[in-house]
Amino acid sequence: MPVRLLALIPVAVAISLALSAAVEAVALPLFLDTTGTILATALAGPSVGVAVGVLTSAVNTLRNPTFWPFVVIQIIVALYAGLAARAGLFRGLRTAVPAGLGLGVIASLTSTPISYFLFGCTTTGGIALTTALGRALGLPPLGACFFGSFVSDFGDKAVTFALVTSVLHALPRRTAARFPLALRAIGAA
Amino acid sequence: MRTRHPFTLLTLAAALPTLAWLLPAPAGALGTAAVAFGLAAAAGVRRVLVPAVVTAAPFWLFLFVLHDLPTTLAIGLRITTMVAGFVWLAAVLAPDRLVEAMVARGWSVTVAYVFAATLSAVPLFRARARRIVEAQRCRGLSPRGSVAKRLRALRALALPLLLSALHEVDERALALETRGLRSGARRTPLAPPPDPALERAARWALLLVCIAALVGRLV
Amino acid sequence: MNPLTLEGVEFHYPATEAPALRDVSLAVAAGEIVALVGKVGAGASTLLLVAADLAPRITGGRLTGTVRRRARSGIVLPTPWTQLSGMAFTVWDEVAFGPANLGWPGREIARHVERALERLEIAALAERDPATLSGGEVQRVILAGILAMDPDVVLLDEPTAELDPAGARALWRLVRVLAGEGKAIVVATSDLDAVPAVADRVAWLEQGAVRAMGAPDLLAEEATCEAGLGTTVAGVWRAAGLAAPYPLTVADAIQRWR
Numbered sequence: 001m002p003v004r005l006l007a008l009i010p011v012a013v014a015i016s017l018a019l020s021a022a023v024e025a026v027a028l029p030l031f032l033d034t035t036g037t038i039l040a041t042a043l044a045g046p047s048v049g050v051a052v053g054v055l056t057s058a059v060n061t062l063r064n065p066t067f068w069p070f071v072v073i074q075i076i077v078a079l080y081a082g083l084a085a086r087a088g089l090f091r092g093l094r095t096a097v098p099a100g101l102g103l104g105v106i107a108s109l110t111s112t113p114i115s116y117f118l119f120g121c122t123t124t125g126g127i128a129l130t131t132a133l134g135r136a137l138g139l140p141p142l143g144a145c146f147f148g149s150f151v152s153d154f155g156d157k158a159v160t161f162a163l164v165t166s167v168l169h170a171l172p173r174r175t176a177a178r179f180p181l182a183l184r185a186i187g188a189a
Numbered sequence: 190m191r192t193r194h195p196f197t198l199l200t201l202a203a204a205l206p207t208l209a210w211l212l213p214a215p216a217g218a219l220g221t222a223a224v225a226f227g228l229a230a231a232a233g234v235r236r237v238l239v240p241a242v243v244t245a246a247p248f249w250l251f252l253f254v255l256h257d258l259p260t261t262l263a264i265g266l267r268i269t270t271m272v273a274g275f276v277w278l279a280a281v282l283a284p285d286r287l288v289e290a291m292v293a294r295g296w297s298v299t300v301a302y303v304f305a306a307t308l309s310a311v312p313l314f315r316a317r318a319r320r321i322v323e324a325q326r327c328r329g330l331s332p333r334g335s336v337a338k339r340l341r342a343l344r345a346l347a348l349p350l351l352l353s354a355l356h357e358v359d360e361r362a363l364a365l366e367t368r369g370l371r372s373g374a375r376r377t378p379l380a381p382p383p384d385p386a387l388e389r390a391a392r393w394a395l396l397l398v399c400i401a402a403l404v405g406r407l408v
Numbered sequence: 409m410n411p412l413t414l415e416g417v418e419f420h421y422p423a424t425e426a427p428a429l430r431d432v433s434l435a436v437a438a439g440e441i442v443a444l445v446g447k448v449g450a451g452a453s454t455l456l457l458v459a460a461d462l463a464p465r466i467t468g469g470r471l472t473g474t475v476r477r478r479a480r481s482g483i484v485l486p487t488p489w490t491q492l493s494g495m496a497f498t499v500w501d502e503v504a505f506g507p508a509n510l511g512w513p514g515r516e517i518a519r520h521v522e523r524a525l526e527r528l529e530i531a532a533l534a535e536r537d538p539a540t541l542s543g544g545e546v547q548r549v550i551l552a553g554i555l556a557m558d559p560d561v562v563l564l565d566e567p568t569a570e571l572d573p574a575g576a577r578a579l580w581r582l583v584r585v586l587a588g589e590g591k592a593i594v595v596a597t598s599d600l601d602a603v604p605a606v607a608d609r610v611a612w613l614e615q616g617a618v619r620a621m622g623a624p625d626l627l628a629e630e631a632t633c634e635a636g637l638g639t640t641v642a643g644v645w646r647a648a649g650l651a652a653p654y655p656l657t658v659a660d661a662i663q664r665w666r
Contacts (some may be wrong), residue, residue, distance in 0.1 A: 002300060002370070003251070003365050003366045003466060004466060006303065006370070007358050007362040009307070010309075010310040010494060011309045011355075011357060011358050011361070012308040012354075013310065014310035014314035017311050018311075018350065019318065019347055022318060022321070022322060022327055022347050023343065024322075025322040025326070026332050026340075026346070027332035032347070051303065055303065059308070060355070062278075062279045065275035065276075066268060066271065068271075082199040109340050113266075118210075120256050120264045121251075121255060128609050132255065153286075155367075163343075163347055163348075165232075166348060170348060171355060173424075175359065176423070177422035177468065178468045285498075285554035288495060297487060302494075302495050305494060306494030309492075312539075325649050348572055358662075359467075360485060360487055361488035361491075361494075363483075364491035364493075366465075366466050367460060368482075368554070368557070369510050371509070377507075377514060379504055404503075
């Protein structure tokens with residue numbers, strides 16, 4: 001692996017985990033913990049993205065061990081973002097936001113069974129609360145669990161895609177051109 | 190336990206939750222949870238055991254609200270094993286020893302690099318993000334207003350962090366290259382941790398126990 | 409045979425029209441110190457990256473002309489923080505990062521690390537976590553990490569940027585000692601007043617090209633002073649309306665007054 005992509009991995013993981021401070025400051029129900037995965041994929045392809053995703057989950061696991069099984073989501077995110085980058089969907093918000101919403105649906109469909117069968121849907125405070133809300137609205141347990149995952153994933157992935165698009169366009173061409181996939185992702189090559 | 194070989198610590202931390210999910214509930218998970226709490230207590234009651242209990246407690250609350258008692262007990266003990274085991278691991282596993290162990294075992298230097306560099310980059314960027322948030326708070330950032338307004342504020346916080354990080358990737362790559370980090374290079378281990386035969390045997394034994402539990406579960 | 413020779417080098421960064429270097433020729437002999445001076449963006453950093461074999465290999469872009477390297481080189485970049493390996497949890501291990509990557513035997517690594525720590529006067533920091541050091545300390549650790557790899561060509565990009573005046577003086581003394589050992593040294597610096605005592609030759613870069621090259625006296629000439637690249641003494645002399653030639657150093661000025 002070229003040394004530039006090697007250096008990108010730790011930085012991308014750190015980005016994903018540092019953005020929670022920004023999210024807390026504006027009090028929005030988001031995670032943004034796949035930002036590094038999506039950004040690394042858009043710059044350097046899905047294999048780098050998968051490495052970033054797996055490591056992000058591993059570091060998260062040191063804080064809260066129940067995050068580990070969700071490494072599957074990070075891998076799916078990297079593969080999906082790889083397709084989106086190849087198709088040039090980061091060329092503008094009009095294409096990036098729908099792509100993010102699509103990822104949100106896929107992510108919540110995947111995380112629901114993991115969350116339900118391994119942890120009884122109690123993984124993180126936010127999801128557990130919305131799941132309890134779902135139950136209160138009369139949904140069956142699995143349905144309530146999906147409701148919880150969906151509410152938290154749907155907006156999150158769309159905002160993340162929009163954020164990555166902003167970054168790719170704000171990046172000087174000279175810097176972007178040093179990464180193999182970046183220009184294609186924003187539809188410039 | 191801090192002086193044990195890092196691979197032994199990792200194997201133990203991985204085996205505990207594996208067994209907790211594979212062994213029959215709730216007795217199996219009760220056993221693994223007891224072992225995990227024992228390890229945590231031995232590593233330090235206030236520093237390790239108390240954080241483990243505090244991390245595991247909310248799960249019990251939500252489980253109790255969402256499920257009946259047998260399910261709560263079964264899943265709760267599994268999650269508790271996992272939480273206590275990992276909190277223990279994070280406390281006793283020294284990253285530098287793990288990196289040295291990986292290099293000494295002939296792992297690719299790039300794998301060891303990515304691993305270690307991630308552990309040192311995370312606190313660095315967290316601190317940087319907090320500084321950016323503080324600076325923006327001084328200029329009137331507030332967590333109120335419409336969602337659109339807050340999304341714009343989020344963008345203003347995140348963009349400088351991400352752009353400076355990507356700029357840094359470039360400099361990091363140049364610095365690593367000039368200091369000889371290359372895929373496939375044979376790096377000299379600086380202080381490889383000792384790995385006694387007994388510990389190697391213990392790791393294999395743990396692996397066999399896990400396989401046996403899996404077979405027992407499937408048959 | 410010179411350890412480093414550039415002939416008619418032109419270099420473009422990826423996705424840029426204007427060249428970062430234009431028709432640059434420079435030969436550096438063993439034991440020689442060449443200082444690169446110029447405004448920000450003049451091409452000094454790029455020239456060092458080309459000399460270090462990092463451009464275009466790592467940066468991308470295209471290079472025409474000839475670059476000949478007959479020896480191993482090490483480069484110290486301007487920002488100290490981003491050069492920490494991230495793989496070392498003590499200063500000792502940080503300095504040993506490069507030698508270990510070269511696969512040297514442990515004893516030889518230890519010898520070179522101890523020597524480099526001593527030379528940079530940071531032996532007392534050996535057990536510290538690099539993440540807890542000040543900017544100046546990190547800059548010294550990084551230079552120690554490069555010297556521990558025993559390069560024959562040492563390339564320095566603003567090596568005194570994070571150092572206090574005493575630290576800067578110590579660094580320039582060390583640079584002279586390294587040259588005395590036969591290392592070829594190229595240093596890009598804006599510490600112009602240090603250049604006359606340190607450098608054997610000065611190359612003035614402007615918009616990617618070598619505008620002038622010669623002895624350090626260059627920093628007291630009308631054209632360099634007009635571009636703001638003269639030494640402080642020469643600049644003051646010129647601003648006071650005193651006659652050319654301007655004195656290069658304080659000692660020169662005193663002599664002229666007498």
